Amino acid sequence: MKPTDTKDPEYFHKVVDCQYACPAHTPVPEYIRLIAQQRYTEAYMINWESNVFPGVLGRTCDRPCEPACRRGRVEEEPVAICRLKRVAADNKGEVKHLMPQGPFEMNGKKIALIGGGPASLTVARDLAPLGYEIHLYDEWNKGGGMMRTQIPAFRLPEQVLDEEVNYILDMGVHTHFNTFVDSMKGILDKKYDAVFVGTGAPKGRPLRIPGYEEGKDNIHIGIEFLAAVAFEHRETVGGKVIVLGGGNTAMDCCRTSKRIGGEEVTVVVRSPRKDMKASSWEIKDAELEDIAIFNNMPPKEFVIENGKLKGVTFGKVRAEYDENGKRSLIPTGESDVFIEADDVIIAIGQDNAFPWIEKDLGIEFGKWEIPVLDKTTFQSTLSHVFFGGDAAFGPENVITAVAHGHQAAVSIDLFCKGESIHDRPDPMTNLVSQKMGIHEWTYDNDIAADLRYQVAHADKSVTLKDRKMEVELGFDHIEGFKEAQRCLNCDVQTVFTTNLCIECDACVDICPTDCITFTDNGEEADLRTRLSAPAENLSQDLYVSEILPTQRVMLKDEDVCLHCGLCAERCPTAAWDMKKYLYNVTKAYQ
Amino acid sequence: MSYIKPAFHHPSLKPNKVGYLKKDYRGVISTLCAGCGHDSISGAIVQACYEISLEPHKLAKLSGIGCSSKTPTYFLSNSHGFNSVHGRMPSITTGANMANKDLIYLGVSGDGDTASIGMGQFVHAIRRNLNMVYIVMNNGCYGLTKGQDSATADFGSISKEGNANPYQAIDLAGLALELNATFVGRSFSGDKNQLVPMIKAAMSHPGFAFLDVISPCVTFNNTKTSTKSYSHVRDHIEATSTLDYVPFEEEITVDYPEGESAEVELFDGSKIHLSKLAPDFNPTDRFTAVNRLHEAKSKGQILTGLLYINPESKDLHNLMGTSDKPLNQFKQKDLCPGSTKLEEINRAFR
Ligand SMILES: Cc1cc2nc3c(=O)[nH]c(=O)nc-3n(C[C@H](O)[C@H](O)[C@H](O)COP(=O)(O)OP(=O)(O)OC[C@H]3O[C@@H](n4cnc5c(N)ncnc54)[C@H](O)[C@@H]3O)c2cc1C
Ligand SMILES: Cc1ncc(C[n+]2csc(CCOP(=O)(O)OP(=O)(O)O)c2C)c(N)n1
Ligand code: SF4
Ligand code: SF4
Ligand code: SF4
Numbered sequence: 001m002k003p004t005d006t007k008d009p010e011y012f013h014k015v016v017d018c019q020y021a022c023p024a025h026t027p028v029p030e031y032i033r034l035i036a037q038q039r040y041t042e043a044y045m046i047n048w049e050s051n052v053f054p055g056v057l058g059r060t061c062d063r064p065c066e067p068a069c070r071r072g073r074v075e076e077e078p079v080a081i082c083r084l085k086r087v088a089a090d091n092k093g094e095v096k097h098l099m100p101q102g103p104f105e106m107n108g109k110k111i112a113l114i115g116g117g118p119a120s121l122t123v124a125r126d127l128a129p130l131g132y133e134i135h136l137y138d139e140w141n142k143g144g145g146m147m148r149t150q151i152p153a154f155r156l157p158e159q160v161l162d163e164e165v166n167y168i169l170d171m172g173v174h175t176h177f178n179t180f181v182d183s184m185k186g187i188l189d190k191k192y193d194a195v196f197v198g199t200g201a202p203k204g205r206p207l208r209i210p211g212y213e214e215g216k217d218n219i220h221i222g223i224e225f226l227a228a229v230a231f232e233h234r235e236t237v238g239g240k241v242i243v244l245g246g247g248n249t250a251m252d253c254c255r256t257s258k259r260i261g262g263e264e265v266t267v268v269v270r271s272p273r274k275d276m277k278a279s280s281w282e283i284k285d286a287e288l289e290d291i292a293i294f295n296n297m298p299p300k301e302f303v304i305e306n307g308k309l310k311g312v313t314f315g316k317v318r319a320e321y322d323e324n325g326k327r328s329l330i331p332t333g334e335s336d337v338f339i340e341a342d343d344v345i346i347a348i349g350q351d352n353a354f355p356w357i358e359k360d361l362g363i364e365f366g367k368w369e370i371p372v373l374d375k376t377t378f379q380s381t382l383s384h385v386f387f388g389g390d391a392a393f394g395p396e397n398v399i400t401a402v403a404h405g406h407q408a409a410v411s412i413d414l415f416c417k418g419e420s421i422h423d424r425p426d427p428m429t430n431l432v433s434q435k436m437g438i439h440e441w442t443y444d445n446d447i448a449a450d451l452r453y454q455v456a457h458a459d460k461s462v463t464l465k466d467r468k469m470e471v472e473l474g475f476d477h478i479e480g481f482k483e484a485q486r487c488l489n490c491d492v493q494t495v496f497t498t499n500l501c502i503e504c505d506a507c508v509d510i511c512p513t514d515c516i517t518f519t520d521n522g523e524e525a526d527l528r529t530r531l532s533a534p535a536e537n538l539s540q541d542l543y544v545s546e547i548l549p550t551q552r553v554m555l556k557d558e559d560v561c562l563h564c565g566l567c568a569e570r571c572p573t574a575a576w577d578m579k580k581y582l583y584n585v586t587k588a589y590q
Numbered sequence: 591m592s593y594i595k596p597a598f599h600h601p602s603l604k605p606n607k608v609g610y611l612k613k614d615y616r617g618v619i620s621t622l623c624a625g626c627g628h629d630s631i632s633g634a635i636v637q638a639c640y641e642i643s644l645e646p647h648k649l650a651k652l653s654g655i656g657c658s659s660k661t662p663t664y665f666l667s668n669s670h671g672f673n674s675v676h677g678r679m680p681s682i683t684t685g686a687n688m689a690n691k692d693l694i695y696l697g698v699s700g701d702g703d704t705a706s707i708g709m710g711q712f713v714h715a716i717r718r719n720l721n722m723v724y725i726v727m728n729n730g731c732y733g734l735t736k737g738q739d740s741a742t743a744d745f746g747s748i749s750k751e752g753n754a755n756p757y758q759a760i761d762l763a764g765l766a767l768e769l770n771a772t773f774v775g776r777s778f779s780g781d782k783n784q785l786v787p788m789i790k791a792a793m794s795h796p797g798f799a800f801l802d803v804i805s806p807c808v809t810f811n812n813t814k815t816s817t818k819s820y821s822h823v824r825d826h827i828e829a830t831s832t833l834d835y836v837p838f839e840e841e842i843t844v845d846y847p848e849g850e851s852a853e854v855e856l857f858d859g860s861k862i863h864l865s866k867l868a869p870d871f872n873p874t875d876r877f878t879a880v881n882r883l884h885e886a887k888s889k890g891q892i893l894t895g896l897l898y899i900n901p902e903s904k905d906l907h908n909l910m911g912t913s914d915k916p917l918n919q920f921k922q923k924d925l926c927p928g929s930t931k932l933e934e935i936n937r938a939f940r
């Protein structure tokens with residue numbers, strides 16, 4: 001193998017598993033350490049710089065970081081990264097003065113943002129301080145997009161959302177609320193220097209099986225149902241409710257129903273439990289509220305009696321997978337099941353919809369009405385029109401929308417300056433030794449062996465009565481500290497200097513997880529079998545030194561390094577050093 | 591920051607046959623200087639015990655005084671141990687071994703602890719073929735007392751203190767051969783590939799297994815002018831063979847080229863497989879070993895590898911015909927048969 005190029009900004013970035021997996025690349029361990037030190041305001045600001053909505057995300061994020069977390073590979077569960085973010089948000093002090101303060105010196109350029117969700121708001125956050133005049137259009141009366149219309153208040157209190165949306169709107173954004181943009185041409189005619197489309201994936205899929213038309217009054221589309229509840233257009237639902245679908249929308253629909261009159265609420269999913277799209281914790285939370293979930297039951301018919309919905313008939317299937325893992329649902333031959341219902345909510349997916357974009361403007365669309373875009377720049381086939389968030393590649397989540405927003409803002413800024421949007425600035429990186437003295441490092445390597453802490457819930461006898469009452473109570477200071485101490489500090493990198501090494505093996509012997517090996521060089525696949533412990537996780541890199549005096553190389557498997565620093569501690573020549581790596585993804589304002 | 595070892599281990603390192611993880615063979619964090627060769631030898635002992643699936647309570651580690659003699663704290667925390675006085679490890683081991691022949695005895699000593707103050711004890715343990723592994727962590731100096739030249743320091747070698755050593759060195763491996771030790775090996779702390787199988791083989795040898803392991807002292811004796819420094823040893827090392835230890839229950843799976851290899855079967859049915867680097871070297875022939883050692887020395891080379899093994903070794907218990915049942919398992923009733931019996935015995939001598 002060739003020596004590792006640690007100058008490549010992505011090498012050490014990849015070692016920080018959580019940050020690498022986070023679409024917005026939030027410097028997770030950096031904020032977790034600040035939480036342990038009770039420096040909540042600073043922890044909040046680190047988040048805010050990266051993900052714009054720490055309070056929202058600390059409650060609702062899809063947490064792609066957690067399955068990636070290294071802690072989950074050395075023990076049972078990852079660090080509760082997401083809920084720690086909430087600790088920072090809940091306990092922060094005054095933050096507004098730490099954010100860019102208007103009025104900003106205007107640069108004469110005007111930008112339109114269509115849709116007021118997290119993607120558009122992120123573009124606004126990045127471009128307003130640079131002097132752009134921002135015009136934000138949304139059909140609703142407030143900003144936030146689906147964070148407001150879809151995520152129920154018992155998971156995300158309105159004041160938390162308002163606060164973080166307002167930090168951005170207060171930067172001098174011109175809002176055009178209650179305005180559904182029904183013509184892209186109309187927007188283009190207004191001669192904005194650039195247009196960003198952040199309209200989400202606003203169309204809920206219907207389910208056209210027999211009985212649909214007749215039962216319509218009591219058959220609802222999930223996202224429309226949730227929006228109606230959020231805006232208080234709907235205050236009740238029937239006593240018996242069936243929710244169709246196995247994703248997070250279904251979980252929000254059933255839990256919402258339970259709070260506005262639903263007594264017997266059942267979720268019915270056509271596929272097996274393990275294929276359900278909903279996050280495991282959302283499923284668990286629904287079940288804690290006594291909601292039954294039935295699997296392997298595809299709906300066959302809405303049963304209508306006297307012109308009114310009576311219930312739904314379901315078939316029974318089992319899943320079979322071919323060698324490519326492709327699933328087919330095979331009827332088991334058992335008799336159909338009928339479940340009674342006053343209301344049925346369909347939550348089986350969302351689609352993009354751009355009926356308001358005229359087809360002759362030069363903005364091309366591909367399959368399923370997905371716009372044709374450059375994956376890095378988010379530019380459409382009409383050069384000054386950009387897309388981001390769910391509108392870009394289909395429904396994702398808030399953090400992905402934010403990540404898109406940051407990158408689209410970089411493109412828009414370069415575009416407006418007349419520069420190439422493909423020559424993007426490098427991410428900001430910094431690698432600094434953490435050594436302070438003998439046995440003294442700036443970070444606390446005394447990680448806790450504790451299992452993951454669980455977030456307490458308010459009593460359901462109370463929460464089920466009030467749809468706006470938040471269920472999760474969040475970690476208190478002490479739990480926050482203890483959970484933070486589980487983090488392995490993966491950003492404190494082990495950095496090797498070949499010409500200092502005397503090959504004494506001290507690092508090999510001390511390493512608690514047998515990460516380090518000195519051996520003859522070879523091909524990667526072969527080397528992976530010849531290490532102190534086999535390196536079976538192919539997604540994790542091997543760190544390879546240059547050739548040592550004995551003609552061997554030092555190989556370190558990054559997989560389960562605890563970043564404890566013992567290698568550096570025991571190295572007589574400081575050939576190992578522990579250096580903190582800060583990586584800030586490219587942003588328009590950096 | 592604190593200087594503590596996290597409790598986690600590598601998830602793909604599975605428990606061995608007796609259900610222990612490698613970390614179960616470790617000790618507390620070493621307090622020796624960072625980079626000390628002794629720590630690598632501790633690491634090799636941990637590795638060897640994990641690989642042969644030793645049950646930790648079946649081993650006793652004994653030592654004298656010195657940095658080397660401190661190392662038993664840094665490995666096998668779940669085994670028995672005795673840290674004796676300077677140079678007295680062999681007699682303590684003899685006593686322990688006589689009382690309980692069921693344990694594996696691992697003696698750890700230094701070149702000072704063995705070649706100076708403990709020399710008398712050392713040679714008698716060899717003479718008796720006491721069943722033990724005797725490791726000398728040989729750094730050519732008294733590390734613990736700040737690096738004075740020891741009796742194994744080579745003539746002319748210059749440590750950090752700065753004066754050439756005026757005395758001839760005692761070659762402990764040569765001496766052990768001379769005294770008819772039944773297992774003699776030499777290795778280097780920086781060569782675990784050789785050292786680990788050698789420790790395993792030594793542990794299955796029934797009798798005195800002596801390992802002279804060169805182990806650089808990073809603080810006092812790792813100068814370019816010292817013959818026990820990392821760089822000098824690496825530049826002058828010469829191996830008789832590389833070896834593989836194959837436990838009794840395991841098949842030999844590697845194909846060794848004929849003529850270039852030798853196999854020695856040990857008492858317990860396990861095998862040592864040697865890929866010979868020196869073609870005419872025979873590890874069961876003491877004379878070649880002695881000659882080779884001298885030859886290498888005259889060329890300034892450090893000969894390593896398994897130098898000699900006597901497959902017919904009979905240990906002290908065997909020589910003395912002691913009971914099969916370990917002494918410590920006898921009850922007072924058996925050991926002290928009463929005055930009538932004593933009277934009877936005494937009468938027999940009249
Ligand atoms: C029920 C449900 C629960 C969810 N829960 C979570 C969760 O817990 N965590 C998570 O990370 N993600 C969750 N999501 C997904 C998340 O809400 C979206 O991925 C995210 O909000 C997308 O952001 P966006 O900026 O692309 O657009 P959106 O948030 O969808 O915002 C787009 C806005 O544009 C408006 N709009 C659309 N067309 C026009 C137009 N022509 N003119 C004017 N305005 C227009 C829309 O009304 C909307 O307000 C959930 C989604 C649903 C449906
Ligand atoms: C009876 C007695 N004499 C002298 C000493 C002082 N002393 C302690 S360690 C040591 C030498 C140790 O040298 P060595 O065995 O080579 O161990 P190293 O520290 O080099 O590993 C001496 C002389 C002592 N502890 N006890
Ligand atoms: S242990 Fe900490 S730094 Fe490492 S991946 Fe998990 S959260 Fe990130
Ligand atoms: S920091 Fe060093 S000693 Fe600690 S786990 Fe990583 S490689 Fe091993
Ligand atoms: S401890 Fe330092 S000098 Fe020794 S082998 Fe490791 S990196 Fe090299």
Ligand SMILES: [Mg+2]
Binds near residue numbers: 701729730733
């Ligand atoms: Mg010594």
